[in-house]
Amino acid sequence: MAEEEKTAEEGAKKKGGKLKLIIIAVVALIILGGGGFLAYKLFLAPKDEAADAEHAKKEEVAAPENEVGVLYPLETFIVNMADNDGSRYLKVTIQLELDHTEMLKEELDKRVPQLRDAILTILSAKTYEEISSAQGKLILKQEILRRLNSLLPFGQITNVYFTEFVSQ
Numbered sequence: 001m002a003e004e005e006k007t008a009e010e011g012a013k014k015k016g017g018k019l020k021l022i023i024i025a026v027v028a029l030i031i032l033g034g035g036g037f038l039a040y041k042l043f044l045a046p047k048d049e050a051a052d053a054e055h056a057k058k059e060e061v062a063a064p065e066n067e068v069g070v071l072y073p074l075e076t077f078i079v080n081m082a083d084n085d086g087s088r089y090l091k092v093t094i095q096l097e098l099d100h101t102e103m104l105k106e107e108l109d110k111r112v113p114q115l116r117d118a119i120l121t122i123l124s125a126k127t128y129e130e131i132s133s134a135q136g137k138l139i140l141k142q143e144i145l146r147r148l149n150s151l152l153p154f155g156q157i158t159n160v161y162f163t164e165f166v167s168q
Helices: 002-044 049-066 102-110 112-124 134-151
Strands: 070-073 077-080 089-098 157-167
Touching (some): 070 102, 077 112, 089 112, 102 112, 134 157
16 A cells, blocks of 8 residues: 555656646747747848838928928018007017928018018907917917918918017
């Protein structure tokens, strides 16, 4: 009986030893397989040129958001504001940010009288209360931007900057 117990214990030890060996071999194969796959992807796999071109295109598109386009300065505007007593004045200097089209700058040079007229019309229709807040200035910028872009046959003004803004 004692011999049967010894044989059972030895059989259990052998099974446990074989099980550990199998587990270690499987883990080693998984690690080696993962490392091999990673090495293949990084060093040996053919480059996907279409994906690289698309990634480069996305970077080109993202870059203009951080850059300022071509600036087009306008002369200073001085207007009477539309207040009831008529004693308020507004002095504004504006620069227009253009999309990256050089032809647009030439077009604006031709249309300076139209641009100035449109801006003067918008500014002189405003009251002091409408433009005295930051919100009012933003609304004014958007109104000028929409009006000037409607005058252009091609290209676009992307932003309006007030470089001087004095109301009295």
